[in-house]
Amino acid sequence: FNSIATHNYDMTLANVIGSCVVNILLIVGIATIVNPIRVRSRIIHNELPFLVLTSGLFFLLLNDSFFGKKNGLSRIDAGILLGVFVLFIVYIVLAYVYRHPKKRGRPPKAKYSMGVSILLIIITLVLIAVASDFVVDKAELVALALGVSEKLIAMTIIVIGTSLPELVMTATAARKGEFELAVGNIIGTNIFNICIVLGLPILIFGGFESGNFNIIDALAVLLAAVVYYACGYSGKKLIRKEGILMVAIFVAYYIYVFVGQ
16 A cells, blocks of 8 residues: 555565565475475365466556556556455355354354454554555665665565565474465465455556566566466475475576566
């Protein structure tokens, strides 16, 4: 929200593109190297294809040059992305209800009361808003001080820094054998980043041109999703060699980012 509202469009795209690439190629890659990850058939045939579909849609919507226009994202594009997210949520809810029919008995006691839970959510949202505003402002200063692009700063310091929780969570889940958590965490995060983190602010503040981002950057997001799906589909298991491949692709893409900045 803050980067789009202040017209820092490169930082907006860097955050989304960088996070999607880091989440899959670096985080899943490292987690797979730590401990091979089993992928359930349901995830392979339903959720991973949804991730590929969302990533492919993002690739097409960003690259308007295919249709003789300037590359960028519009409010119409944002509406499409938000619609895709709604479909994803509906699917997740229906799939959960189908797999877990209503059970009889008393529901488990919540750790916090409703009032405390709402208060914690509000406090968290306020802290996120303040922190994000601080990060955007300081990232601009760092970029100016170092004489590099905001794209490079956002895709290194900001993206990798903000992705550390996903890295720790996914690696820990893989090490403990919580394979569905490790895989599902990344799928949901990437779909949310593309559809909500990018789509909602654009719908509110308006579209923009892609600036310093080109077809290679959008292709990296799609390639990451396709590699994730292909590696899981090949043997219903992500093995260490595939984890090494993911990390290698990540390194290659970031070399391109550094060279082209």
